[in-house]
Amino acid sequence: MPGLYGVIAPDLEIKNQADSMKEMLKSEWSEIDEQWVDQSTGVGLGRIDLGIFQTDVQPIIKKSRIIFLIGEIVNQDELQAKVSKNSSETPISVNEIILILYEQIGFKVFELLNGSFAIAIWEIDQKKLVLACGYAGLRPLFYSISGNRFCFSSEIKALLALNWTPRKVDNRAVIDLLGFGLPQGEITLFNNILRLPAGMILVYQKGKLEIREGFMVRFNPQPSSLTEEEHIKNASYLLEKSLLARFKSGAKMGLTLSGGMDTRVLLAACSHLNLRVPTFTYGQKGSRDKERAKKLSNLVDYPHYSFTLKGNYIKENAAAVLDRCEGRVDCFLSHGLFLQQMRDWVDVMMLGNGGEYLFSSVSDYYSKSTDIIPNQPYETYYHFRNTFFKEEVWPKLFTENIQKIQDYPRQKLFDLLKFYDPINADQAIDAYWFNTVQMNRTLQGLYLINHVLEFSEPYFDRDLILYATSLPIQYRRDRLIQKALLEKYNKSMAYIEGGHLYNESHFQKFVQKSARRVKVRLVRYKLLDKKFIARPSSTFSDLHALTRHSPNRKWIESILLNQTAMLYEFVKPDYVKNLVQQHMNAETNFTKQINTLMTLELFLQQYF
Structure with missing residues (x-):
């Protein structure tokens, strides 16, 4: 994937170490390969990039500091103004701007950056490394330390390329994965390989590692005298500002459109701002996601492309998911890989992650x-x-x-x-x-495409995050703000199936039920094919049925019912066998449990 990498190992030939890491990040779509090495201090840093957002030559070296940057910074004009106000220098790139501000205000510079990014700064005189990634951690950094050696990268596989990085499973991550679907906090399935949490700053200097809190997202509702209409107006202004900033890059943008609330609001806002963008949807045959997305795109006359997933995509994509995600993503949730094919149409895929996270409260769900x-x-x-x-x-x-x-x-x-x-x-x-x-859920999709396409997340705009997290709780209940925004931009979209104003009449429900009863009888007498009574399909609900159908079923059984499976170091074979049999016989739905077991076993097979 496009990413940063670095190694500090004073006792080793540093060029070879850095090159080993670099090779693991390269892909056929990589356009930029830049590296800085200092054998005298045993430091090597570099980046691999698609060359879409950060096209300026790196590293920038200024006053004994160097910087590598990947990702999207959407407020360069604002940063430039701050530099011009306090300095006579005229920087020519965002990298240089960041270094000037870093000299002036230190770590607070990272709070000023709006976008999804990862940054590495090496202070040559101080022999100090500083790492940071954006508010939402959409471009994660992983690191490992062993004695007087330290390494970091945007992907774990680059760390594993160094033969001194230990390969051992972290049992804590195993129990997290099987109990909760993902490792909590900073740990990964690899012992001694950690993830830098979003909003935190890593400092490594002279063999000592320190993690400092920088700009962590917290919810801190503030007393407000504003009316509901005024809050909606503010949210509308910030969302529109976020979208306009992201279209400034001039890159070819596309929008994934599921038909849900988050992408529906983005499409309506783009139409309101006259930002033309093609929309893309995928799903199995008969998918309601595809049907809704087509209606929404047609409503605003935007070009729409719809693609069908094959029934065996779970099995066919599993190896690619493990390669891309290194055990951090459920291996069944591979449908996002399809978006790689969109590179023929667009350079940057705009996604609708984040709206639900910011404009609702988790208590709406768990209560x-x-x-x-x-x-x-x-x-x-x-x-x-x-x-x-x-x-x-x-x-x-x-x-x-x-x-x-x-x-x-x-x-x-x-x-x-x-x-x-x-x-x-x-x-x-x-x-x-x-x-x-929610960040891990978002990253599940991004991991699958970011070695081919750049991505942009309008809801994860810094200013929008800060505003939403300060809202009084009543304005984050039941997605009130998003519903109001949709009605403001294009109320007709709210009446399309899946929208909050959509409501079937009693007559429509009666007609549909009656028609289904007739079809069921015709199928029973073999006068109609079963496909005509199939329930509406959606990308996630399809998984339950797909796991029980060949070839996915045979594949799952061949792995989990194999007595020599590696996961039986952690779980008991008899329990797993009974669970698989109950699921395949449709006695109980254990899709999520089987998903995590398969993820663990395939991860172990690939990396150990």
Whole structure:
């Protein structure tokens, strides 16, 4: 993928080390390959890039500091104005602007940057490395330390290219993955390889590592005398500002359109601003995502491209998902790989992630689906999150070495919640949901395309994040702001299926039910094909059926029912066998559980 990499190893031939990392980041779409090496101090840094956003030559070297940058910075004019106000220098690139501001205000410069980015700054005289990534952590950095050696990269595989980086499974990540669907916080499935959390700053100097809090996203509602209409007006201004800034790059933009609220609002806003953009949707045959997206695009007369996923895409894409995501993404959630094909049409894919995270509260969801434990909000949320293998089955599922750490997930969750907000539990839960759960869901899609396409996330605009997280809680309930924005930009979209104003009449429901009864009888007497009574399809709900159909079923059974499977170091074979049989016989829906088991086993096979 486009990414940064670096290694500090004074006792090794540093050029060879840096080159080993570089080769792991390259792809056939890479346009930029830049590197800086200093053998005298044992430091090597570099970047691989698609050459779409950051096209200026790097590194920039200024006053004994060098900088490498990847990603999208959308407020260069604002940054330039700050430099001009306090300095006589006239920088020619955003990299130079950042270095000048870094000299003036230090780490606070990272708070000024608007966009998705990752930055490495090496202070030559101080022999100090500084790493940072944007508010939402959309361009993550991973790192490892071993003795007097340190390495970092945008992908784990570049760290593994160094033969001194240990390969060992982190048992904490295993119990997190199987219980909650993802490792919590900074850990990965690799022991001793960690992720720099979003909004945090890493400093490595003379063998010492320090993680400092920089610009972490927290929810801090402020008292406000503004009316609902005024809040909607402010949100509208910031969303439009975000979109206009992203179209300034001049790159060919496309919009993924699922038909859900987030992308629906973006399409309506683009139309309102007269920002022409092709839309792209994928799904299986009969997908309601495709049907809704087509209606929405036709409504504003935007070019729309719809593509069909094959029934075996889970099996066919699994290896590519593991290669791209290194165990950080469920191997079944591979449909996003399809967007790679859009490179023939666009350079940058605009996505609708983030709207739901910012303009709703997690309590809207878990209070409806979880038994509330009085006066124990953390415990209530813990059970809401534990939706994969439930805690009560862990003694039957996990082997003894995993059972020894079964208290870890609860303690880690509670520690993170207290870190985000030690006083207000609801705000702590919203911050955890945003920074950990939802960010990982967003990254699931980005990992699959960012080695081919650049991406842009209008909802994860810095100013929009700061505004949304300061809103009084009543304006984040039930996505009130987004619904109002959709009605402002194009109310007709709200009446299309999936919109909040869509409502079938009693007569329409009666006609549909009656027609279905007739079709079911015709199928029963073999006068009509079964496909005519198939339920509406959507990308995520399709997974339940796909896992039970060949060739996916045979593939899953051949892996999980194999007595020599590597995951049986962590889970008990008999329990897994019974679970797979119950799922395949449609006795119970264990799609999520099978997904995590397959992810773990395929990860172990590929990396160990």
